[in-house]
Amino acid sequence: MKKNILVGQSGGPTAVINASLYGVVTEGMNHLDEIEHVYGMVNGMEGFLKDDYMNLSEELTQKELELIKLTPAAYLGSCRYKLPKDLTAPSYPTVFRKLEALNIGYFFYIGGNDSMDTVSKLSRYGARIGSSIRFIGIPKTIDNDLMLTDHTPGFGSAARYVASTVREIALDASVYQQRAVTIVELMGRHAGWITASSVLARKYQGDNPLLIYLPETAFDFRSFAKDLSRALERQPNVVVCVSEGIADSSGRLICEYNDEARLDNFGHKMLTGCGKVLENFVHNHFGIKARSVELNVSQRCSALVSSAADIEEAALAGAFGVRAALSGASGQMVAFCRTCEEPYAMECSLVDVNQVCNREKPFPVQWIIENGTDISPDFLTYVLPLIQGEVKRPISQGLPVYAFRKP
Amino acid sequence: MKKNILVGQSGGPTAVINASLYGVVTEGMNHLDEIEHVYGMVNGMEGFLKDDYMNLSEELTQKELELIKLTPAAYLGSCRYKLPKDLTAPSYPTVFRKLEALNIGYFFYIGGNDSMDTVSKLSRYGARIGSSIRFIGIPKTIDNDLMLTDHTPGFGSAARYVASTVREIALDASVYQQRAVTIVELMGRHAGWITASSVLARKYQGDNPLLIYLPETAFDFRSFAKDLSRALERQPNVVVCVSEGIADSSGRLICEYNDEARLDNFGHKMLTGCGKVLENFVHNHFGIKARSVELNVSQRCSALVSSAADIEEAALAGAFGVRAALSGASGQMVAFCRTCEEPYAMECSLVDVNQVCNREKPFPVQWIIENGTDISPDFLTYVLPLIQGEVKRPISQGLPVYAFRKP
Numbered sequence: 001m002k003k004n005i006l007v008g009q010s011g012g013p014t015a016v017i018n019a020s021l022y023g024v025v026t027e028g029m030n031h032l033d034e035i036e037h038v039y040g041m042v043n044g045m046e047g048f049l050k051d052d053y054m055n056l057s058e059e060l061t062q063k064e065l066e067l068i069k070l071t072p073a074a075y076l077g078s079c080r081y082k083l084p085k086d087l088t089a090p091s092y093p094t095v096f097r098k099l100e101a102l103n104i105g106y107f108f109y110i111g112g113n114d115s116m117d118t119v120s121k122l123s124r125y126g127a128r129i130g131s132s133i134r135f136i137g138i139p140k141t142i143d144n145d146l147m148l149t150d151h152t153p154g155f156g157s158a159a160r161y162v163a164s165t166v167r168e169i170a171l172d173a174s175v176y177q178q179r180a181v182t183i184v185e186l187m188g189r190h191a192g193w194i195t196a197s198s199v200l201a202r203k204y205q206g207d208n209p210l211l212i213y214l215p216e217t218a219f220d221f222r223s224f225a226k227d228l229s230r231a232l233e234r235q236p237n238v239v240v241c242v243s244e245g246i247a248d249s250s251g252r253l254i255c256e257y258n259d260e261a262r263l264d265n266f267g268h269k270m271l272t273g274c275g276k277v278l279e280n281f282v283h284n285h286f287g288i289k290a291r292s293v294e295l296n297v298s299q300r301c302s303a304l305v306s307s308a309a310d311i312e313e314a315a316l317a318g319a320f321g322v323r324a325a326l327s328g329a330s331g332q333m334v335a336f337c338r339t340c341e342e343p344y345a346m347e348c349s350l351v352d353v354n355q356v357c358n359r360e361k362p363f364p365v366q367w368i369i370e371n372g373t374d375i376s377p378d379f380l381t382y383v384l385p386l387i388q389g390e391v392k393r394p395i396s397q398g399l400p401v402y403a404f405r406k407p
Numbered sequence: 408m409k410k411n412i413l414v415g416q417s418g419g420p421t422a423v424i425n426a427s428l429y430g431v432v433t434e435g436m437n438h439l440d441e442i443e444h445v446y447g448m449v450n451g452m453e454g455f456l457k458d459d460y461m462n463l464s465e466e467l468t469q470k471e472l473e474l475i476k477l478t479p480a481a482y483l484g485s486c487r488y489k490l491p492k493d494l495t496a497p498s499y500p501t502v503f504r505k506l507e508a509l510n511i512g513y514f515f516y517i518g519g520n521d522s523m524d525t526v527s528k529l530s531r532y533g534a535r536i537g538s539s540i541r542f543i544g545i546p547k548t549i550d551n552d553l554m555l556t557d558h559t560p561g562f563g564s565a566a567r568y569v570a571s572t573v574r575e576i577a578l579d580a581s582v583y584q585q586r587a588v589t590i591v592e593l594m595g596r597h598a599g600w601i602t603a604s605s606v607l608a609r610k611y612q613g614d615n616p617l618l619i620y621l622p623e624t625a626f627d628f629r630s631f632a633k634d635l636s637r638a639l640e641r642q643p644n645v646v647v648c649v650s651e652g653i654a655d656s657s658g659r660l661i662c663e664y665n666d667e668a669r670l671d672n673f674g675h676k677m678l679t680g681c682g683k684v685l686e687n688f689v690h691n692h693f694g695i696k697a698r699s700v701e702l703n704v705s706q707r708c709s710a711l712v713s714s715a716a717d718i719e720e721a722a723l724a725g726a727f728g729v730r731a732a733l734s735g736a737s738g739q740m741v742a743f744c745r746t747c748e749e750p751y752a753m754e755c756s757l758v759d760v761n762q763v764c765n766r767e768k769p770f771p772v773q774w775i776i777e778n779g780t781d782i783s784p785d786f787l788t789y790v791l792p793l794i795q796g797e798v799k800r801p802i803s804q805g806l807p808v809y810a811f812r813k814p
Contacts, residue, residue: 073575169704175481298700
């Protein structure tokens with residue numbers, strides 16, 4: 001008897017989460033002997049619990065699917081919903097009744113480590129009640145902080161966006177002769193992958209950004225003042241890239257030197273403002289022009305310079321997940337395994353989702369050099385293959401065309 | 408006897424100020440019967456007064472010139488230098504001695520209304536002393552606020568960047584179900600042209616941004632609360648676009664409800680933070696999630712989605728200026744005159760630089776509709792031709808290649 005697929009998107013948007021959705025839907029439709037429908041949860045588990053879903057295999061044309069593949073954010077909508085820790089909670093029978101009612105055989109959740117927690121819990125509950133539904137996680141996060149995978153879909157495009165934009169900001173910063181410091185605040189609460197990518201912005205050795213600070217190293221204002229003094233001796237315009245999550249050696253976040261922190265639904269601190277704190281510090285300490293630029297949500301939602309490599313790998317992850325589930329896998333996350341460095345080659349594999357959820361992979365300390373102010377060339381070998389390739393995008397009236405669900 | 412050209416860039420960077428430089432240099436080199444060298448001031452008048460200039464016609468290859476044409480910011484460097492009001496000040500003989508020493512016959516200054524002030528003063532002083540040097544202004548500003556021209560080079564690319572980016576931010580804002588407001592703060596101290604361009608971000612009628620506020624209309628917090636209430640009844644995710652320079656009916660800037668204002672060299676208020684002020688207002692007044700995004704310097708320096716039409720027109724303005732100067736014009740600015748609306752056609756012309764400098768062209772009030780919360784479709788007819796065309800850009804190691812002066 002044929003079964004149906006249910007796929008959802010969860011957590012923050014990326015430039016390529018829809019490419020993974022494309023991968024799941026198109027691969028599902030390649031197996032019409034085993035799959036009847038591919039359903040999509042609208043707004044992830046939160047929407048699904050309110051019976052909000054759509055029939056993707058029926059409602060979408062191939063042309064629409066191709067457009068979805070190139071559209072940033074999350075076509076199905078997303079959520080930040082966490083299932084109870086206690087597997088005897090009433091949510092679990094509710095979810096499984098809904099899954100059975102839709103004749104779901106294969107469940108795919110595209111997201112980061114919070115979303116892998118959902119996959120882990122559902123697959124453990126399913127095993128407990130002897131359900132035959134297979135649960136697979138498809139990785140997604142611009143932060144590149146998932147365990148057991150070489151990298152995550154979404155990171156390559158974010159890295160490319162950051163590199164391109166910081167390169168432009170460095171050009172902008174260089175036009176005046178006056179000594180001036182530009183602080184660029186980049187995403188990354190605990191992991192410095194995105195901020196490290198700003199090293200790609202350099203057009204030549206010794207170019208801006210002259211200083212790069214990741215959350216993996218304790219930030220110290222006195223060291224920063226010394227580092228910056230030295231940089232200002234080299235050239236009048238200094239660009240400094242910092243992760244939003246940099247903290248001092250006591251663990252106090254630099255943005256809390258401001259005190260605007262709030263909490264999100266997961267109890268994460270909502271960070272803003274370490275760039276502003278440093279801007280004020282530079283202005284007061286050096287008495288020179290300082291400004292801060294927060295690249296903000298564009299890091300995760302901009303498709304202006306999406307990496308074609310990233311899009312193709314994201315689609316591949318979705319398709320591989322479907323094939324794995326059909327072959328019997330469950331409670332696994334699709335991972336990327338780099339099989340060759342030069343030339344770059346990678347293969348998809350499966351890893352235990354329980355080893356991934358609620359854990360974070362920091363930026364390697366051996367790639368942080370110059371007393372925590374620069375990034376090793378080894379990182380370039382790692383990251384360059386992930387930012388390659390131009391996307392040919394449909395344009396209408398001078399602007400990129402994106403897919404969206406009709407309101 | 409052959410004369411030399413001197414060209415400089417002044418004021419804030421744009422995506423296309425280098426295309427105008429390209430236009431001046433290449434057109435200058437097309438007239439080798441009259442022109443010997445094309446010199447470039449490094450850092451505008453400020454650098455020139457320190458004898459900092461370079462020989463562009465000798466030092467640049469055609470290939471480098473083509474790359475400069477596509478590079479954002481300001482290849483020659485810029486300045487914010489203002490000549491004294493008093494034409495009897497000693498700066499004037501100094502400048503003219505330097506111009507004569509370099510055998511300059513034609514002077515081109517690429518910039519906004521502050522730069523046109525320089526052209527005006529030099530041409531008036533030149534006339535007073537009977538100098539034969541011809542002074543021409545080449546328009547440049549993302550703000551589109553120069554008088555007597557249909558539009559300015561730089562605006563089309565800024566408008567395209569804002570439209571593309573706000574479209575992505577609106578997709579990002581739509582992924583969650585929870586009621587939330589995103590405030591996008593856009594450039595424009597007194598003129599709303601850039602902010603108005605966010606109307607292009609809508610994918611369909613009734614799409615975000617649902618509310619758009621320009622500095623041409625007095626901002627009122629009570630009206631804003633009512634407008635936003637109505638918008639939140641239509642959909643849970645509301646994107647609001649605001650100019651950095653919005654002010655209340657008494658003229659008090661909304662960003663000053665924060666009190667972080669400082670002054671720049673021209674005595675302009677350095678604005679930041681009206682987005683943050685509104686974010687806090689929404690959070691406190693509605694008790695819902697609010698965030699603010701400041702697109703910041705990328706509006707002026709990003710070349711990720713430069714408009715090819717804008718680049719070509721910017722180059723044309725430079726070339727036209729050279730031909731005009733060779734024909735005897737001085738004390739003029741190159742202007743764009745729209746000769747046909749459908750299909751769009753424009754011609755370059757000359758306007759008296761004294762009528763341009765130190766004045767600003769506001770966004771037309773008749774294009775501001777819905778009680779100051781929306782933009783008329785007539786603006787679309789105006790702006791659409793300016794954002795057309797893709798740029799084929801050289802890529803190396805996955806990133807755009809830009810020209811720069813060796814440090």
